[in-house]
Amino acid sequence: xxxxxxxxxxxxxxxxxxxxxxxxxxxxxxxxxxxxxxxxxxxxxxxxxxxxxxxxxxxxxxxxxxxxxxxxxxxxxxxxxxxxxxxxxxxxxxxxxxxxxxxxxxxxxxxxxxxxxxxxxxxxxxxxxxxxxxxxxxxxxxxxxxxxxxxxxxxxxxxxxxxxxxxxxxxxxxxxxxxxxxxxxxxxxxxxxxx
Amino acid sequence: xxxxxxxxxxxxxxxxxxxxxxxxxxxxxxxxxxxxxxxxxxxxxxxxxxxxxxxxxxxxxxxxxxxxxxxxxxxxxxxxxxxxxxxxxxxxxxxxxxxxxxxxxxxxxxxxxxxxxxxxxxxxxxxxxxxxxxxxxxxxxxxxxxxxxxxxxxxxxxxxxxxxxxxxxxxxxxxxxxxxxxxxxxxxxxxxxxx
DNA sequence: CAGTGATCGAACCGATCGGTACTATCGGGC
DNA sequence: GCCCGATAGTACCGATCGGTTCGATCACTG
Numbered sequence: 001x002x003x004x005x006x007x008x009x010x011x012x013x014x015x016x017x018x019x020x021x022x023x024x025x026x027x028x029x030x031x032x033x034x035x036x037x038x039x040x041x042x043x044x045x046x047x048x049x050x051x052x053x054x055x056x057x058x059x060x061x062x063x064x065x066x067x068x069x070x071x072x073x074x075x076x077x078x079x080x081x082x083x084x085x086x087x088x089x090x091x092x093x094x095x096x097x098x099x100x101x102x103x104x105x106x107x108x109x110x111x112x113x114x115x116x117x118x119x120x121x122x123x124x125x126x127x128x129x130x131x132x133x134x135x136x137x138x139x140x141x142x143x144x145x146x147x148x149x150x151x152x153x154x155x156x157x158x159x160x161x162x163x164x165x166x167x168x169x170x171x172x173x174x175x176x177x178x179x180x181x182x183x184x185x186x187x188x189x190x191x192x193x194x195x
Numbered sequence: 196x197x198x199x200x201x202x203x204x205x206x207x208x209x210x211x212x213x214x215x216x217x218x219x220x221x222x223x224x225x226x227x228x229x230x231x232x233x234x235x236x237x238x239x240x241x242x243x244x245x246x247x248x249x250x251x252x253x254x255x256x257x258x259x260x261x262x263x264x265x266x267x268x269x270x271x272x273x274x275x276x277x278x279x280x281x282x283x284x285x286x287x288x289x290x291x292x293x294x295x296x297x298x299x300x301x302x303x304x305x306x307x308x309x310x311x312x313x314x315x316x317x318x319x320x321x322x323x324x325x326x327x328x329x330x331x332x333x334x335x336x337x338x339x340x341x342x343x344x345x346x347x348x349x350x351x352x353x354x355x356x357x358x359x360x361x362x363x364x365x366x367x368x369x370x371x372x373x374x375x376x377x378x379x380x381x382x383x384x385x386x387x388x389x390x
Numbered sequence: 391c392a393g394t395g396a397t398c399g400a401a402c403c404g405a406t407c408g409g410t411a412c413t414a415t416c417g418g419g420c
Numbered sequence: 421g422c423c424c425g426a427t428a429g430t431a432c433c434g435a436t437c438g439g440t441t442c443g444a445t446c447a448c449t450g
Contacts, residue, residue, distance in 0.1 A: 011396070030315060032227055035437060046398045047439080057438065109312065116366060117304065117312040120225065125366070132367040156363070157379040160372065164359020168351070171311060171320070172327040177355065184352040187386045188379055205418095206426070231408060241428045242409075252408065 015053045018043060023064045027111045031061060031118045061115065062123055068111055069131040076138060087146035091158070091185045094139075098162065099178025102169035109170035113163070135159055148192040161185050210248045213238060218259045222306045226256060226313045256310065257318055263306055264326040271333060282341035286353070286380045289334075293357065294373025297364035304365035308358070330354055343387040356380050 021043045025034060036057055040047050054060040076094055083093030101107060108114070116128035139162070140155030148154040165181035216238045220229060231252055235242050249255035271289055278288030296302060303309070311323035334357070335350030343349040360376035 014396080030313070032313075033315075036439075037437085044398095046400090048399090048441085049397060051439070052396085108315075113362065113366065114312050117309050118225070118227075120228075120303075128366055132363070136367070153375060153378070156368070156371065156375045159367070160356060160359035160363050160376050160379065162359070163362040164355035164357070167308065167358040167362055168327070168355050171308065171323055172331070172354070173351070176351065180348060180351045181355050183348070184355065184379070184383055188382055191382045191386060209426080230406070232406090239428095241430090243411090243429090244427060246409070247426080 011053070014045075014049065018045060018050060018053060019060075019064055019067055022060060023068055023111075024106075026061070026064060027108060027114075028106065031115055058119075058121070058123070061119065062127060065112055065115055065124065065127045065131075069127065069134070072112075072131070073134045073138070076135075080138065080142065087142050088186055088189060090142050090145075091189060092182055094142075094162070095165070095178050095182030095185060098165060098169075098181070102166075102174045102178055107169065107174065110163070110166050113166075132159065132163075135162065143189075143192070146189055146193060148189070150192070154188060154192050157188055158185055161188075206248070209240075209244065213240060213245060213248060213255075214259055214262055217255060218263055218306075221256070221259060222303060222309075223301065226310055253314075253316070253318070256314065257322060260307055260310055260319065260322045260326075264322065264329070267307075267326070268329045268333070271330075275333065275337065282337050283381055283384060285337050285340075286384060287377055289337075289357070290360070290373050290377030290380060293360060293364075293376070297361075297369045297373055302364065302369065305358070305361050308361075327354065327358075330357065338384075338387070341384055341388060343384070345387070349383060349387050352383055353380055356383075 022039060025039055025042060034042075036047060036050065040050055043050075050060065054063060076097060079093045079097040080090045083089045112128045112131045116125050136155055136159050139158040140151050143151035143154035143158065146154075161181045161184055165177040169177035217234060220234055220237060229237075231242060231245065235245055238245075245255065249258060271292060274288045274292040275285045278284045307323045307326045311320050331350055331354050334353040335346050338346035338349035338353065341349075356376045356379055360372040364372035
């Protein structure tokens with residue numbers, strides 16, 4: 001059955017729907033953990049539709065990763081904003097948000113890092129590197145607002161904590177990684193302010 | 196040419212040679228980045244030999260990961276030993292060793308974490324989780340010797356720094372990740388001793 | 391109401407995958 | 421010196437992969 005029952009023909013909306021559903025599937029199964037055929041079946045679309053919107057599987061992957069990066073950065077930016085003006089509170093907001101993520105049953109690590117590890121093509125790695133850039137910018141701003149001696153160094157250290165916590169949560173101890181990282185971040189923040 | 200020229204028939208040695216060469220190849224290409232056929236060609240062995248020694252590709256992967264974990268842990272343990280008795284020096288030894296690794300052109304992140312991300316089968320993830328356990332044990336011992344208020348928490352934080360530094364080195368800034376993590380580790384160490 | 395285009399479902403393609411089978415050949419132990 | 425086992429090389433298998441094509445069908449537009 002083409003076009004099926006009451007489905008609105010709206011390419012933009014179709015594309016967005018595919019992107020959203022495929023993001024979850026590919027995150028859950030891994031980029032190579034599910035083929036295009038299986039993906040289309042579980043998305044309830046035909047291969048032709050997928051290929052018309054995204055050209056290739058890699059095209060879908062890249063579109064999905066860019067959208068995911070946007071979403072993650074927005075999510076953490078909001079967490080910072082919601083935490084108020086105190087840099088320590090902002091860091092707490094970030095790591096608490098991360099711990100909330102780790103607690104989700106579907107948590108499988110950072111989708112962008114996973115993708116870069118699986119397909120180490122130039123394009124995917126570039127998207128991931130840019131993602132870390134944006135992360136770093138967010139964290140460095142906090143370090144700057146906190147009056148850190150060297151905000152760039154503290155920003156990098158916070159980035160290491162964020163990524164390390166995500167890795168440890170995925171592969172070792174998801175229950176406490178966020179909290180341990182949060183405490184470490186606050187200690188580093190306090191130490192740099194004290195100088 | 197079977198058995199080829201002056202090749203010694205020594206199954207143990209053959210197995211070890213395959214394991215060593217395959218470890219490098221699979222680290223460089225990723226577990227799914229090269230097939231069994233290509234692997235055998237570049238290793239100069241036949242598929243039959245590989246399958247006799249390891250049963251399946253997964254068998255090879257698991258044997259390789261276990262060997263790699265042993266090797267990495269021994270390497271870092273040696274770095275700690277070589278650094279003397281001062282916990283701060285020991286941490287410096289660890290992160291300097293890591294930075295030396297990041298500086299290698301062939302550096303592609305932690306092979307065990309990469310493998311766990313690529314093949315999230317139970318067996319591979321278990322080997323990786325155990326690898327992090329051993330890492331944690333090493334770091335917690337340092338925290339303990341340093342007289343940390345809570346050595347287990349500091350050990351976890353150091354683990355987060357180690358893994359975070361490796362991730363950041365792989366995907367963002369390989370030149371400074373080790374140094375930033377080292378500074379952070381020393382700051383955390385000093386802070387926990389001060390209390 | 392006619393035509394356009396988005397979509398489905400299925401068949402199909404060549405390539406590649408992990409794994410097996412078989413033969414020929416060589417080294418090492420008896 | 422003979423024989424067994426380890427090995428190379430090659431052909432082969434079924435499954436699956438990413439990607440293409442085509443016809444039928446339905447929603448929307450004019």
